[in-house]
Amino acid sequence: MGEATKLHIFLFPYMAHGHMIPTLDMAKLFSTKGAKSTILTTPLNAKILENPIKSFNQDNPGLEDITIHILHFPCTELGLPQGCENTDFFFSNPDLNTGDLNRKFLLSMEYFKEQLEQLLQTVKPDCLVANMFLPWATKLAEKFGVPRLVFHGTGYFSLCASHCLRLHKPYKNVASSSEPFVIPELPGDIVITEEQVIEKEEESVMGKFMKELRDSERSSFGVLVNSFHELEPAYSDFYKSSVAKRAWSIGPLSLGNREFKEKAERGKKASIDEHECLKWLDSKRRESVIYLSFGTMLSFNNEQLVEIATGLEMSGHDFIWVVNKSGSQGDKEEWLPEGFEEKMKGRGLIIRGWAPQVVILDHQAVGGFLTHCGWNSLLEGVASGLPMVTWPIGAEQFYNEKLVTQVLKTGVSVGVKKMMKPDGDFITKEKVEKAVREVMAGEEMRKRAKQLADMAKDAVREGGSSDIEVNRLMEELKLVRLQKEEEKRS
Numbered sequence: 239m240g241e242a243t244k245l246h247i248f249l250f251p252y253m254a255h256g257h258m259i260p261t262l263d264m265a266k267l268f269s270t271k272g273a274k275s276t277i278l279t280t281p282l283n284a285k286i287l288e289n290p291i292k293s294f295n296q297d298n299p300g301l302e303d304i305t306i307h308i309l310h311f312p313c314t315e316l317g318l319p320q321g322c323e324n325t326d327f328f329f330s331n332p333d334l335n336t337g338d339l340n341r342k343f344l345l346s347m348e349y350f351k352e353q354l355e356q357l358l359q360t361v362k363p364d365c366l367v368a369n370m371f372l373p374w375a376t377k378l379a380e381k382f383g384v385p386r387l388v389f390h391g392t393g394y395f396s397l398c399a400s401h402c403l404r405l406h407k408p409y410k411n412v413a414s415s416s417e418p419f420v421i422p423e424l425p426g427d428i429v430i431t432e433e434q435v436i437e438k439e440e441e442s443v444m445g446k447f448m449k450e451l452r453d454s455e456r457s458s459f460g461v462l463v464n465s466f467h468e469l470e471p472a473y474s475d476f477y478k479s480s481v482a483k484r485a486w487s488i489g490p491l492s493l494g495n496r497e498f499k500e501k502a503e504r505g506k507k508a509s510i511d512e513h514e515c516l517k518w519l520d521s522k523r524r525e526s527v528i529y530l531s532f533g534t535m536l537s538f539n540n541e542q543l544v545e546i547a548t549g550l551e552m553s554g555h556d557f558i559w560v561v562n563k564s565g566s567q568g569d570k571e572e573w574l575p576e577g578f579e580e581k582m583k584g585r586g587l588i589i590r591g592w593a594p595q596v597v598i599l600d601h602q603a604v605g606g607f608l609t610h611c612g613w614n615s616l617l618e619g620v621a622s623g624l625p626m627v628t629w630p631i632g633a634e635q636f637y638n639e640k641l642v643t644q645v646l647k648t649g650v651s652v653g654v655k656k657m658m659k660p661d662g663d664f665i666t667k668e669k670v671e672k673a674v675r676e677v678m679a680g681e682e683m684r685k686r687a688k689q690l691a692d693m694a695k696d697a698v699r700e701g702g703s704s705d706i707e708v709n710r711l712m713e714e715l716k717l718v719r720l721q722k723e724e725e726k727r728s
């Protein structure tokens with residue numbers, strides 16, 4: 239394809255690791271398909287992306303370069319704390335992690351409108367992949383004839399569950415918020431409770447924002463989903479026929495990272511030397527280690543962390559545990575039982591901060607994944623063929639949990655009943671022990687998980703289901719471009 243006919247795609251992620259990581263993976267994927275990608279983001283986020291992008295461009299001289307366009311984001315003028323350019327900020331500054339500031343951060347994305355408008359007008363990309371939290375992007379792109387694609391960052395199952403819950407509001411007909419009910423219309427007779435359902439308050443500021451978001455999605459070019467058909471066929475069919483105008487499955491995106499360096503460089507710089515971590519894992523028996531991570535947005539109180547530690551010890555299994563504790567607790571780590579690390583030496587590895595997650599999940603010594611069910615993590619666990627202990631915290635994670643426990647049957651719940659906010663559940667050491675033991679011993683679950691991992695790898699191979707969908711998308715975008723050129727000529 240000549241220079242003039244190469245597609246140029248803009249990608250505009252939400253400023254959170256859970257969105258930026260798959261966005262970079264998407265840019266890499268487009269690059270392998272011969273398209274140029276430009277990621278739009280702010281200075282601090284650009285710093286996170288710079289190195290992996292530089293490595294990718296250097297290591298793939300035959301492919302189209304990925305570039306970053308830096309956007310202006312004056313935090314303090316927008317009423318946000320200085321340096322608040324990523325949701326990670328709230329995590330590192332727990333005192334500022336309030337609902338109000340989080341909401342303000344989300345709604346301040348609107349500040350980018352003008353800059354995006356100018357860019358669309360001058361650069362005229364062939365497509366804009368904008369995060370779902372940028373609902374105004376659809377109209378803006380339309381103004382310049384640019385197709386806007388929506389990226390939610392989650393899978394089909396939760397998108398469909400949200401749709402059915404919103405439409406039928408079955409939680410209005412139950413006696414209590416903990417009474418289980420079946421989600422109407424959703425394939426599979428999925429059971430959930432009201433306390434696990436999100437977005438119920440349609441008249442709130444957020445409720446109205448979410449409606450705006452859905453409206454903008456309906457008038458967009460379509461939706462990109464980081465999933466693969468074989469993982470959730472009933473839900474991908476349901477979504478495409480009953481929820482969205484059009485959708486393309488392009489995942490698992492994490493599988494595009496084939497080299498060790500690429501896998502290790504996702505998100506923040508790891509808090510542990512990747513090679514040290516591998517050496518530790520190399521010393522372990524096959525499938526003997528459980529890996530625990532709660533994603534990028536959450537930190538438990540000390541009491542819960544002590545309970546997790548004790549439950550892990552009681553399980554008898556080796557473990558790698560990522561603890562997102564910010565540095566504000568002083569020297570004494572009250573979140574660990576006295577002498578715990580010394581006692582667990584050789585048996586358990588605690589990573590304080592950021593783990594090279596995909597490197598760990600891919601190691602043959604890892605045999606289970608205790609996850610908060612963020613979609614990226616869940617899909618990475620699927621791609622690595624791991625049975626899971628599910629420990630959802632909030633957002634759409636309870637829906638993702640049901641996919642694992644009720645549909646795929648590759649995991650068990652640790653027993654969390656309700657969202658962490660406002661009051662959450664306390665999970666005892668016995669529950670942690672039981673769930674870890676069950677998953678590590680669950681041969682049937684493991685067998686199914688491995689089959690899914692094979693399907694995931696097949697999906698992204700040349701001629702696989704996701705590969706075909708990406709190719710189709712590229713062809714459609716080229717067609718749109720040709721049509722525009724013809725219109726201009728006539």
Ligand code: UDP
Nearest residue numbers: 256259533534535592593595612613614615
């Ligand atoms: N991640 C990582 N190391 C960590 C924590 C998270 O590499 O210590 C990555 C993880 O692999 C995933 C993303 O960060 O790609 C988290 O996204 P997810 O949707 O799982 O969770 P979120 O934090 O957005 O709730």
